[in-house]
Amino acid sequence: MTKVLIFFLGLLANLHVLSETKSTKSLYVIKKGDGDNNPKIILLSGPTDNWHSDLGWWVLGQNYLASKYSTVAIERPGQGFSQSIEKPSYVNFANNLSTFISNEKAPVILVAFASSNLSVQLALQSQQVQEKVLGVVFLDPDVLTEHSIEHYTAESENYKKNWQQLKNYIKAGNYQSRIAQKILQEREHLEALVIPELEDYMDWELYDKYEKKRGEANYQINKFKEVTAYKSDLEHAMEASFPMDIPLIILDSDFETGYLKTIEDNKVRQSIIKWRDQGKKQFFDLARRHPCSAYWPIDTQEHLLTYTHPQKIQQAIHRIEMCSNN
Secondary structure (H helix, E strand, O other), rough: HHHHHHHHHHHOOOEEEEEOOOOOOOOEEEEOOOOOOOOOOEEEOOOOOOOOOOHHHHHHHHHHHHHEEEEEEEOOOOOOOOOOOOHHHHHHHHHHHHHHHHHHOEEEEEEEEEHHHHHHHHHOOOHHHHEEEEEEEEEEOOOOOOOHHHHHHHHHHHHHHHHHHHHHHHHOOOOOHHHHHHHHHHHHHHHHHOOHHHHHHOOHHHHHHHHHHHHHHHHHHHHHHHOOOHHHHHHHHHOOOOOOOOOOEEEEEOOHHHHHHHOOOOOHHHHHHHHHHHHHHHHHHOOOOOOEEEEEEOOOOOOHHHHHHHHHHHHHHHHHHHHOOO
């Protein structure tokens, strides 16, 4: 990469746009790359272990993709810098996403990290949306089986049951020292992930802004509020089948196996193994439904593929492009 291009990407990293749509509150959108290029790449984020689900997880990956594509990264209401709403959920955001895609003039490719596949699957139930979408890339998507839903939501249902106590606990400042430590651990983990070959694509100044935002009590309240709707979101997405005529490429790390190293409870270990194995089967079956679809297992136990494997993400997008041109 030339110094000029690095500087250009740095300028683009500061472009943050509030995009108003007809049916939504303001969504926080980051646009990077050549706006004249087609297709447009829409990037969506999901959570990691601390439930942070903002665009902090796309900082490096978006810069990498923006060197070739026009990209738009979108945050759900209540996440990151998007405005909060009373009842945030993946179902709610699916409506926002449908409106956003429908208003796009260019064809789009959706790239969804972690649980954001729930909103994509729901948005794709709209015929108008399907007509705009050339293809979809899922990065470690949520597994939509009865067992996996129960596995995912043991924690989130407890938040839902004790929501007022949790909210009061955070508002009183009792969570601040704990979340500060979690944010520090996230930062240290990320610093270890960014290899020298990709360092030029990393904007630490932008990531620092997300760290600061994550440390705010209101951010944590909004984050956990969305988590209380997680089980319902999963159940709705499970009922919505992925369209058979849209190419889907799934990048699947082995991050589930990484959890087994620290789990001593055999019941929990067996639940993780079942969740992991059901996911592999479900993803492989989904990838067989279209000639351009593919299931790409990634030989890593790292979940943040947006930081470790942006090249693979670009390859998946390129595959969809080539299929759409044939």
